[in-house]
Amino acid sequence: MSCLILAGFAAGAEAADGIARKLAGLQGVLQQRLFLSADPDRPRLWAIAELARPVDAQSAFDALAGRANPRLINIYTPYFRE
Numbered sequence: 001m002s003c004l005i006l007a008g009f010a011a012g013a014e015a016a017d018g019i020a021r022k023l024a025g026l027q028g029v030l031q032q033r034l035f036l037s038a039d040p041d042r043p044r045l046w047a048i049a050e051l052a053r054p055v056d057a058q059s060a061f062d063a064l065a066g067r068a069n070p071r072l073i074n075i076y077t078p079y080f081r082e
Contacts, residue, residue, distance in 0.1 A: 018067065
């Protein structure tokens with residue numbers, strides 16, 4: 001079972017390296033990507049990561065918090081019906 005995390009930051013390209021390191025520090029990261037918003041007037045950095053197992057929202061926020069705190073965190077975890 002895997003989980004997907006989407007985090008949005010009110011930050012520009014200068015914060016990308018630090019956010020990538022923090023995202024990689026989450027346990028079970030399988031892959032990650034960073035995207036910079038195309039709007040030059042409102043810099044936004046988006047991070048997306050696939051994890052090997054679900055993670056709770058507080059753990060994700062704690063791992064990503066720093067100089068550029070996430071303004072949005074969405075966690076997608078599969079739900080299977082029996």
